[in-house]
Amino acid sequence: MPDNVSEVLVVGAGASGAAFAWSLTEAGFNVTCLEQGDWLNPDTDYPTDKIDWEIHRQTDFNPNPNFRNLKSDYPVNDSDSPIAPLMYNAVGGSTIHWSAHFPRMKPSDFKVRTLDDVADDWPISYEDLEPYFDLNDKIMGVAGLNGDTAYPSKSSRQTAPVPLGKPGYKIASGFNKLGWHWWPSDSAINTQPYDGRSACNNCGPCDLGCPIKAKSSTDVTYWPKAISNGARLITNARVREITVNSNGVADGVIYYDANGNVNEHKAEVIVLACNGIGTPRILLNSKSSIFPNGLANDSGLVGKNLMFHPYSSARGIFDEDLEGHKGPSPLNLMSSEFYETDLNRGFVRGYAYQITRSASPISASGDIPWGEKHHDLFASIFNKTISFAIIGEDLPELHNEVILDPELTDADGIPSPKVNYTLSENSQKLLAHGRETARQVMESAGAIDVKLNPLIDQAGWHLMGTARMGTKATNSVTNRYGQTHDVKNLFIIDGSLFVTSGAVNPTSTIQALALYIANYVKKNARHILD
Amino acid sequence: MTDKKLIFTNHQLETLQCAVDCLIPAQDPMPAASAAGAVKFISDATSISPQSRKLMIEGLTQIEIMAQKQGFTYLKLRKEKQKEILHYMESDHNQFFKLLLKETYNGYYTNPTVLRLIGLPGRPPQPLGYELNQGSLDILEPVRSRGEIWRQV
Numbered sequence: 317m318p319d320n321v322s323e324v325l326v327v328g329a330g331a332s333g334a335a336f337a338w339s340l341t342e343a344g345f346n347v348t349c350l351e352q353g354d355w356l357n358p359d360t361d362y363p364t365d366k367i368d369w370e371i372h373r374q375t376d377f378n379p380n381p382n383f384r385n386l387k388s389d390y391p392v393n394d395s396d397s398p399i400a401p402l403m404y405n406a407v408g409g410s411t412i413h414w415s416a417h418f419p420r421m422k423p424s425d426f427k428v429r430t431l432d433d434v435a436d437d438w439p440i441s442y443e444d445l446e447p448y449f450d451l452n453d454k455i456m457g458v459a460g461l462n463g464d465t466a467y468p469s470k471s472s473r474q475t476a477p478v479p480l481g482k483p484g485y486k487i488a489s490g491f492n493k494l495g496w497h498w499w500p501s502d503s504a505i506n507t508q509p510y511d512g513r514s515a516c517n518n519c520g521p522c523d524l525g526c527p528i529k530a531k532s533s534t535d536v537t538y539w540p541k542a543i544s545n546g547a548r549l550i551t552n553a554r555v556r557e558i559t560v561n562s563n564g565v566a567d568g569v570i571y572y573d574a575n576g577n578v579n580e581h582k583a584e585v586i587v588l589a590c591n592g593i594g595t596p597r598i599l600l601n602s603k604s605s606i607f608p609n610g611l612a613n614d615s616g617l618v619g620k621n622l623m624f625h626p627y628s629s630a631r632g633i634f635d636e637d638l639e640g641h642k643g644p645s646p647l648n649l650m651s652s653e654f655y656e657t658d659l660n661r662g663f664v665r666g667y668a669y670q671i672t673r674s675a676s677p678i679s680a681s682g683d684i685p686w687g688e689k690h691h692d693l694f695a696s697i698f699n700k701t702i703s704f705a706i707i708g709e710d711l712p713e714l715h716n717e718v719i720l721d722p723e724l725t726d727a728d729g730i731p732s733p734k735v736n737y738t739l740s741e742n743s744q745k746l747l748a749h750g751r752e753t754a755r756q757v758m759e760s761a762g763a764i765d766v767k768l769n770p771l772i773d774q775a776g777w778h779l780m781g782t783a784r785m786g787t788k789a790t791n792s793v794t795n796r797y798g799q800t801h802d803v804k805n806l807f808i809i810d811g812s813l814f815v816t817s818g819a820v821n822p823t824s825t826i827q828a829l830a831l832y833i834a835n836y837v838k839k840n841a842r843h844i845l846d
Numbered sequence: 847m848t849d850k851k852l853i854f855t856n857h858q859l860e861t862l863q864c865a866v867d868c869l870i871p872a873q874d875p876m877p878a879a880s881a882a883g884a885v886k887f888i889s890d891a892t893s894i895s896p897q898s899r900k901l902m903i904e905g906l907t908q909i910e911i912m913a914q915k916q917g918f919t920y921l922k923l924r925k926e927k928q929k930e931i932l933h934y935m936e937s938d939h940n941q942f943f944k945l946l947l948k949e950t951y952n953g954y955y956t957n958p959t960v961l962r963l964i965g966l967p968g969r970p971p972q973p974l975g976y977e978l979n980q981g982s983l984d985i986l987e988p989v990r991s992r993g994e995i996w997r998q999v
Contacts, residue, residue: 365972368956374948424997431999441999461983465994479980492988497995500983507980517975527972641966642976656997677955677964686869686947687929691876698964 322348322548323845324837325569325583327555327598329353330409331823332810332830333589334534334542335452339834341545345841348581349547350571352554353388353406355535362525369524370678377524379413380774381405388552390726390733392593394776397737399624401593401776407551408535410591411504414777415522415646416531417670417821418458418502420449420828423468424656425818432657434664435711438815439787439796440832442468448831449824453502455541456532456827457510459648460502466652475507478648479518482638483673483702490761491651501650501670502824504532511537518643521676553579556730557602557611558586558806564606566806572728584845585837587807589830592622592779595812596718597733599783612783612800617793619719621712621781623817626739627772628706628747630754631675632763633697640674640699647671647702654753655819663745665709668819669754672703704757705772706750708743709819712781739771747771778822783812798833805844809833852899854889857919858906862888864921865909866950868929875963879950882960887953888946898945905942909935 317323324340326333329351340347356362363372374383379402381389388405404413423442428435450471460473477500480488484500491498505522508515516530529536543549552574559580561567568582588595596619602611610618651669658666674680677698684694716737724732751768758766786792789801798813800806809830811822818825837844854862863880866888870879879885892898912931913920920928936943954960962968 362972365970367958367970368952369970371952371956374952422996423999427999431997461986463990465989465992466996468996476980477983479978481978485981485985488985492985495988495992497989497992499986499989517972518978519971519975521971637965641971642978652995677961677966678952681951681955686932686950688871688873690870691873694964 317346320579320581322346322581322583324348324585324587325350325581326587326589327569328409328589328591328594328810329407329534329539329549330589330591331411331534332826333587334408334538335455335827335830336587336589336809336834337547338455338538338542338545339831340838341542341547343838345838347542347547348583349549350553350555350569350581351407351549351551354551355407356412356525358525358527358529358536362527364519364521364524364527369521370676372524377413379404379523379777387727390730391724393721393724393732393734397735397776398739398771398773399626399737399776400774401624401735401779402774403591403593403779406535407539407549408533411533411823412525412535413523414823415644416504417646417648418456418504418824419650419820420467420502421818421820421822421825422466422655425816428665428816432664435816436786436791439785445825445828445832448828448835452824452827452831456504456537457506457513458502459505459507461500464499466497466499466655473502474510478503478505478507478516479643480647480649481640481643481673483640483671484647484649486634486638487649487671487702487757487761490757490759493760494756496651496653496757498649498651501648503644503646503648505644506530506532516644520641520643520645522644522646554726554728554730555598556728558598559602560604560606560611560803564803566611566803576728585805585807587809589810591810592782592812593718593733593735595808595810596782597720600720601731607802612793612802612806614802615790615793617784619717619782620714621784622716622718622735622737622779623710623712623781623814624737624776625707625710625778625817625819626743626747627708627775628751629769629772630704630706630751630758631767632702632758632761633765634700634702634762635764637699638674638702640701641676643673645673645676647673654750661749663742663749665711665746666819667706667708667746667750669750670705670707672705674699674701675703702758704754706747706754707819707821708746708750710743710817711740712784712816713740718782778811778817780811780814780817780822783808784815785813786815797836798829807833807837849896852896852903854903857910858903859885859889861906861909861920864928865906865932865946868925868932869947869950870954877959879954882954882957884950884953888949891949891952901942901945905935905939905946908939908942
């Protein structure tokens with residue numbers, strides 16, 4: 317095949333694109349992936365071996381692309397959203413800067429209409445995804461502990477759970493006093509050497525990239541395997557639009573290379589893996605006479621139903637040194653005590669807690685006033701705090717959306733996405749409940765003071781729902797296999813597909829979906845490609 | 847930096863030193879901000895952004911103007927008066943003040959001596975990492991004994 321033609325073209329080299337490309341190349345397909353970012357070299361490109369490492373959170377490793385403003389990024393207009401969307405653009409995508417939380421969505425998450433009479437059921441079930449959760453865990457490598465009572469039993473975890481450390485034992489004692497659920501949660505972190513990658517050395521800041529490859533970003537898990545299978549990965553390639561032929565079949569993409577030159581790539585199957593902001597952006601920008609409202613958008617649902625997980629936080633202060641700098645900053649301990657609906661609480665669905673170790677020095681200093689009292693106040697909290705992030709299930713609402721900004725563009729002139737989002741009354745009640753229960757846990761664990769933050773603004777880590785899957789062309793953008801209703805050779809494999817959000821981090825479920833869809837494409841290639 | 851207007855004068859550097867030491871004064875055993883290199887840090891940090899440097903110079907100039915109104919240069923004012931001016935800057939020149947405070951804290955809490963004094967090893971997290979062993983997970987016993995809580999579908 318010529319260089320600019322492939323059987324399968326994947327757009328985006330992050331969590332889902334990497335898994336999908338690997339799966340297809342295992343079966344011998346000719347796969348090319350276009351990625352707007354570049355490779356990061358773990359040996360040289362991460363700041364955790366520099367004394368000013370923490371400052372990089374404010375600058376080139378800021379999770380918000382608008383602050384980071386790198387060449388690989390595109391600006392996002394978030395002026396009409398109380399939550400800022402976060403992402404990273406590189407080979408590995410947001411798994412470069414994620415904290416490697418790896419919980420699965422639960423069986424009930426796929427059936428919320430049936431169980432709770434809210435939102436919609438997914439067209440697939442936990443059981444449909446289970447083999448792909450297991451396969452994905454094996455490739456990514458998951459640290460965890462079998463037997464979590466808040467889940468059906470899972471396959472053996474690849475390595476032992478992330479150490480609890482003093483903060484973990486402290487907070488676990490609080491949960492136990494209340495009789496509430498907690499468990500060392502699944503993390504995509506090697507706690508022992510696994511699959512040729514080294515063990516975590518408990519350095520702390522997972523969000524700044526892992527130079528020893530113990531954290532499972534897809535540039536060090538799936539991509540080396542996919543590339544050795546023959547996958548072609550073109551970096552610094554920013555896709556502007558998907559093109560269609562006169563029959564309404566997708567036939568390729570137009571993209572800009574690092575020098576801003578326009579290129580075309582043709583393919584028989586096009587796969588979008590740009591997650592909940594990037595995917596609707598490309599679809600909405602792919603207008604043609606056959607698809608005047610954007611590609612695969614006859615339903616009008618492309619970009620609609622944007623879900624974040626809204627986060628509150630609670631920070632407990634303890635009267636002892638918790639050595640909170642030791643161990644991955646995400647403590648990887650979760651509680652599902654308030655995960656499911658209980659209408660007595662005044663809201664539907666629920667939330668989980670994630671616990672993080674003590675804040676690092678600059679973060680800890682942020683709330684400390686200047687002047688004579690600075691040192692005493694700093695000493696009273698540094699390495700003495702444990703924080704809860706209360707992660708709430710966000711329900712889909714049509715008015716929460718991603719649209720194309722009428723003015724703002726990226727460096728190549730492609731319209732930027734604009735996010736319009738409001739926090740629902742249900743979410744507000746749910747988070748308020750979560751803050752108070754978090755306070756109870758903290759106090760039971762011995763906290764001498766608890767500080768609450770009703771809504772973390774820089775926490776739009778999870779981008780979901782903007783090209784949902786479903787049973788009918790009128791209520792969804794794709795069918796149960798991520799195949800768009802309107803264009804049969806166009807697939808979506810990322811968080812955009814989510815019908816509901818659950819109340820856990822989505823990456824594990826996104827990747828399981830990508831592998832599930834890859835299996836469908838492999839089995840039905842002849843039908844799709846004919 | 848080629849634009850001469852964007853180079854700190856010696857006088858501005860003295861004002862800056864005085865200001866950062868009001869923000870983080872010495873308190874045994876902790877050093878004051880300037881003794882932990884905050885002035886050089888701020889100078890370096892603002893050298894990569896003409897906008898930040900301009901904001902910093904304008905703010906320092908404003909501090910000096912406020913001091914002169916009281917008949918002294920800023921560094922000759924009594925500590926209480928110096929702090930008063932910073933409080934004024936915090937409320938009336940907040941953009942400058944936020945930058946000054948952020949970079950002072952950034953500089954201070956990346957200084958190896960300071961890091962050692964707050965109980966850390968005074969080195970980056972990598973490549974050495976930290977020793978942290980998993981203790982006993984018997985503490986999960988109450989969770990296990992309660993049995994499965996996940997919602998059947």
